[in-house]
Amino acid sequence: MTPSFSVAHTTRRCLALVATALLAACGDPSTAADPAQPNDAALARQVRNTTSTIQVNVSGLPSGTAAAIGVTGPNGYARTLTGTATLTGLTNGSYTFTAASVIAGGSTYATSPTTQTVSVTKGATATTSFVYGVVVTTGSLGVSITMPDATPASVTVTGPNGYSAALSSSASLTQLSPGTYTISAATVTSALGVSLVPTPVSQTASVTAGATASAAVAYAATNVTPTPGLNLQILGMYITQSVQTMNGGVPLVSGRDGVLRVFALANASNTARPSVRARFFQNGTLVSTLTAAAPAASVPTAVNEGSITASWNIVVPGALLQPGLTVLADVDPDNAVAEDLETDNLFPVSGTPRALDVRYVPALAVRFVPVQQGNGLLGTISDANAAAFLTRTRDIHPLNAVTSSTRAAYTTTLNISSDGTNWSPLLGELRALRTADGASQNYYGVAKVSYSSGVAGIGYIGAPVSMGWDYLPSASEVMAHELGHNWGRQHAPCGGVGGPDANYPYAGGTIGVFGFNVRLNQLLSSSTADLMGYCSPTWISDYTYLGVMSYRGTSTTSATITSASVQPSLLVWGRIDADGEIELEPAVRLTGRSVLPARAGNYTVEATDAAGNTIFSVSFDPDQVADESNTLDDEHFAFMIPVSDAAQARLATVRVRGKGRAAERSARGSQAALDAAAANASVRANGVGRARVQWNATAYPMVVVRDAASGEILSFARGGSADIAAAGADVEVVFSDGVRSASRKVKVGGR
Known part of the structure; x- marks a missing residue:
């Protein structure tokens, strides 16, 4: 990615308002001003009107790195700047700024343009900016x-x-x-x-x-073994479950159906239609024999992987595909075709069965979250149609067992738009929802939108939360893409994606090798686009497939550790925007499983009492959001931090800091005021399966609404009034002053 640069010039003229009063009075002539000499005020005005100022802003360099900007101007003026500076007392005229490149951390930084000219006259103040960016040199x-x-x-x-x-x-x-x-x-x-x-x-x-x-x-x-007459041989074979290389370099998933492709060739044109036999062995013992009839009217004379009729194709049941499996194939096993040489029909030709790389992979558990927006639109997802959302994921990703469930609907007061507005904040709410639930499943939010073209999904890179629209069948494709992000994959370079994977091996974001849809018995061209890009139609490359398999099978990069025990905890959550600004949501005390960072990072969340004594301090790195418009800079965090009753009573401030930025929330008012606010919450039925919650938003901008029976969060509600998808007779409303909490169970009026 090449750096982006911006240059801004603004001129602000200083206006002096001079009021002159003419006084007629008698007085001591010794106090009269000498008309030939300016007094102090006049001199100050004269100086201000004949010298100028230039404000120079410098950004984009790593902390502690000095810029190198030379300045020249009238009367031999020369100066070198190493950072943001204000140049004062300048003679009116033109000043030339030249920014040299600098090296920091092995990278070269430069501005564009490198030279700027700024003119100032009669006491003016001008502003110019130099934004450094990394210069890509390779x-x-x-x-x-x-x-x-x-x-x-x-x-x-x-x-x-x-x-x-x-x-x-x-x-x-x-x-x-x-x-x-x-x-x-x-x-x-x-x-x-x-x-x-x-x-x-x-x-x-x-x-x-x-x-x-x-x-x-x-x-x-070029040819098979030459003989005077017809000769048949097998020059290659592999088993594919989604994507495979000719040398069989993609491992197989234990227990999942696959297709064995056998490439038999003849040394000359022919009309032969031999069968192919595949024998499978487990620990040296024959366990299965499968046979395929000829796929065409003749045996090919050259390998053509791109044609499904140029290979003998055998469906291999998942029950057979287990670690330790080997396979031996032969063409024309019953000698129905007359050949000059009958001893070279095996593959491998040595007669030793080929070992298959079959691996166990973890089961995938998905918890769908129907999302109701502030405009009332509710995503269409239930146990009845969940399989349709998972179709693409099952077809292409290295999976076998997949289970799903549907959570109680979540209500947000946000509305998402086709241009991406509110998608990232809503994803942050779902991240906090999963954290508060103490869940182990992948959370996938399903939203209904009012458009058919625009942003369709969003997800984290390396964290198990994502969401997408409910338009089927495209919703299935969107979900497979977002899960790819959750499993550590960045974008394939196709369709103007943001943050493309610099190591993606195939130009144009294609899959590079042949794919195979086992469910549909469909061969996919190597020129098909990878699902992690924005082009279509899509399948999965061996690069993406191997990356997902590695992440799910051997990854220890889980960002959080969830405890098995349930205890009083403080939900601390928020986001860090592309400019590094930290937004800290009100902390809420809930009872649930603690969810803590798995390792230290560049940020710290800490709580202190009124005297500044530390109650807890936790180091972390936030989750990175993919699918933002040409940026991967938006990041989120959410933790459930255990806090005892005694520690809760002492809480005064919660603060998040890191990378030179900080945000904090402090307790406001008394616990009694919180309790009173909770007591005054109003909840009434508002149609079938909905409840209207009303509260004082001036004092408490956000409240948490939970199902009183299950404890599941139904909404992080904002604005003083929210229509919540709530089917139960009772809800719990939790108020927070930013640090401390108070809750009240309320019966839904009218039920």
Whole structure:
């Protein structure tokens, strides 16, 4: 990503209002002013009218890094600035500012433009700004290599400054100096003795700073073992459950159905229609034999992975796909086709079954949250249609067991818009909701919108909360995308995404290899867009698939630790915007499972008593929001911090600080006033399944409404009046003065 720069000039003229009074009086002539000499006031006016000021604002550099801005002007004026400064007493005229690049933390920072001219006259004050940004000086090259089997490729990349890299498979080369790179590919020989020839043999790619160039090399078998007559062989096979490489490099999910693709070839044109047999072994014991009839009227003479009729395809039941499984395939197992050579029909040709990489993966548990907005729109989601939302996720992601449930509806007083307005704040409310619930499932909010084109979803990178609209079937695609973010994936570079993944290996955000929809028996082209971009149609690349599998299977990066015990705790939550400003929501005391950061970070939340004594102090890093408009800077946090009754009584201030910023909330008034506010809350039925809650918003801008029976939060309500989706006869309203809380269970009037 290249830096963005801004330059602003504003001129503010100082206006002096001079009032002159003419007085007629008799007095001592010795007190009269000498008309030839200006008095102090006149001199001050003269100085102000003949000198000028320039305010220079400097930003964008890491803390502690000095700028390098040279200033020259009239009468030999010269000065060097290292940061924001005010230049005073300047002679009227033009001043030239020249900003040099600086290096900090291994990165080069510069402004654009580097030179500015500012003119000031007659006591004016001008303002100019220099915004530094990182200068990208290197680029990347994605090299896609396709092979008909597991044989390693032989590709060499050479370039400026003696650069050289040997590749045996697809790779993304980063931190490259700009210039021309040559990609050379050599013929290799497979384990079957078949020559695999690359196309093209040589090509060049131009790498520019801040961009990713691409190159592709495709290997193909020149022939099978030659014989005077017909000869059949298998040159490759793999099992795919969603996406796979020709060498079978994508691990398989235990217990999930897959499709075995076997690539049998003939040495000459033919009309043969042999079958293919696959034998599966577990710990050396034959456990299953599956057979596929010929998919076409003849046996191909070259591998064509892009055609579903160019391979023998066998559905492999998930029950068979377990760790320790091996497979051996043979073409024409019943010798129905006359061949000159009958001894080379096995794959692997050695006769030793190929080991399959089959792995257990954790089950996915999703808790859907119907979201009711302030405008009354309620997302359409229930146990009845939940499967439709999960269809795309089941098809493409490395999953087997998937379960879902639907939570009580959550009511927000926000309204979300097609341009992204309020999507991030609402996501923050859902993050706090999951924290207060002490839940272990992925939370997915479902909202109804009044538009059909615009923002459709949002989610965290690496945290289990996201949301999307309820338009099916596109809602299923949106959910699969947002879950990808939750599992650590950034955007694929397609469709003008914000924060694209710099390591994505395939140019244009394509999947780069062939995908397969097992449910529909559908082959997906390698040019299909990856679901983590904004292009369509979509599938999943091996890069994204492996990233998700790694995150879910081996990741220890969970941002929080949830306790098993239930205890009085303080819900502390808020957000940090793109400018680093911290917004701290009112803290609320609830009874639930504690949810604490798993590790220390750059921010600290702390509580103190009236004397400044620390009650608790917790270090954390916030959750990063993806899918914002060209930014990944918005961040959220939410924790349930255990607080005893005694500590709660002492609470005076809750503060969040980090990266030079801070926000705090302090107790206001007395506990008695809080209790009185809770006692005065009004709750009445407002239609079927809804309750209207009213309170004094001037004193308490936000209240928490909970189902009195289940304890589930129904709303973080704001504004003094809210219509809550509440089916129960009683609700609990929790008031907070920012630090302390008071609650009251209220029967819903009219029920």
